[in-house]
Amino acid sequence: MLYSPSPLVFSNKRSISLFWVAPPVEIDSKAKLADSQNNYLDLKDVKGQVQARRALEIAAAGGHNLIFVGPPGSGKTMLAKRLPGILPNLDFNEALEVSQIHSVAGLLKDKGSLITVRPFRSPHHSASGPSLVGGGSYPRPGEISLAHKGVLFLDELTEFKRNVLEYLRQPLEDGCVTISRTRQSVAFPAQFTLVASTNPCPCGYFGDPIQPCTCSPRQREQYWAKLSGPLMDRIDLQVIVNRLKPEEMTGQYIGEASKPIRDRVTIARDRARNRFKNNPQVSCNSEMRSHHLREFCQLDNSSKNLLEGAIRKLGLSARGMDRILKVSRTIADLAADEELKSSHVAEAIQYRTIDRMQ
Numbered sequence: 001m002l003y004s005p006s007p008l009v010f011s012n013k014r015s016i017s018l019f020w021v022a023p024p025v026e027i028d029s030k031a032k033l034a035d036s037q038n039n040y041l042d043l044k045d046v047k048g049q050v051q052a053r054r055a056l057e058i059a060a061a062g063g064h065n066l067i068f069v070g071p072p073g074s075g076k077t078m079l080a081k082r083l084p085g086i087l088p089n090l091d092f093n094e095a096l097e098v099s100q101i102h103s104v105a106g107l108l109k110d111k112g113s114l115i116t117v118r119p120f121r122s123p124h125h126s127a128s129g130p131s132l133v134g135g136g137s138y139p140r141p142g143e144i145s146l147a148h149k150g151v152l153f154l155d156e157l158t159e160f161k162r163n164v165l166e167y168l169r170q171p172l173e174d175g176c177v178t179i180s181r182t183r184q185s186v187a188f189p190a191q192f193t194l195v196a197s198t199n200p201c202p203c204g205y206f207g208d209p210i211q212p213c214t215c216s217p218r219q220r221e222q223y224w225a226k227l228s229g230p231l232m233d234r235i236d237l238q239v240i241v242n243r244l245k246p247e248e249m250t251g252q253y254i255g256e257a258s259k260p261i262r263d264r265v266t267i268a269r270d271r272a273r274n275r276f277k278n279n280p281q282v283s284c285n286s287e288m289r290s291h292h293l294r295e296f297c298q299l300d301n302s303s304k305n306l307l308e309g310a311i312r313k314l315g316l317s318a319r320g321m322d323r324i325l326k327v328s329r330t331i332a333d334l335a336a337d338e339e340l341k342s343s344h345v346a347e348a349i350q351y352r353t354i355d356r357m358q
Helices: 029-039 050-062 076-080 092-104 129-133 162-174 217-224 229-233 246-250 258-275 290-296 301-314 318-334 342-350
Strands: 006-011 016-021 066-069 151-154 176-180 185-189 193-198 237-240
Touching (some): 050 237, 050 318, 066 076, 076 193, 092 185, 129 162, 162 229, 258 318, 301 318, 318 342
Parallel strands (some): 066 237
Antiparallel strands (some): 006 016, 176 185
């Protein structure tokens, strides 16, 4: 809608001045942000991979970190690139936060005045630590801050240098990164969803039913040694992605589109946001702290016995147990259940049972 400016006249004994005052501009922020969903890739393009699609939905609903492990060509990258399309729309305050970070990094001029889509950052595996966390004489945000409120995708995770991956541990836990220099210290927000993918071994075919693996146990052990236990503990959903069967590749079946999945995710996030209305610092289940788990993730005897058995069998740490509870809470939200059930816990446990491929 266009407005005609209104004239204001100021006069004194010697002269008359005429000023034009434009009325305030009205912006429908909800419509502007909703239209941005057309820019995302659609999950209906992905054939098969039912478990991986389910893991993507859980990751989006709870803000959980996710890793796909599978042979080349199984669709790991294709799946990861479609995660932003099932995340809820940015609200206006989130869009302002994202735009401010990109403005500080000098990137806003290429994206217009306001960023309305969730960021998707995919640094190459040759990236250095400072390029991930930020730095410079006058500190600028790195990739993890540029992914704030969006997705950080690390393809071929095991090809990154181990010391570079260790830079992720603190931001994944705290949701921010602090860069200290002699004269100043700057904190940048870094609340992102980490999605990673990797082959199961150097040749890529360990466990594949068709292509035999040519790697020795020692080579597989060295390959996975780049991923430390504390880092893997912080990845909530660990999913094996197998190659498609011939009939799946040639079939005309079209998978569920992103929009209905995004609708379910939005409802689940709204349910969680209502739960945390007295805790404004928590916006999704992955951000819960220990006292939140005690309040919102209480288990019955059946679920408790199931979890205790998993801890013994899998050798889970306390952090790993907390991750299972957070994922269980998200699964319950997707099912519109207020109480955690053993079925929710069992499904969450299966996403922690990935073989380290050694």
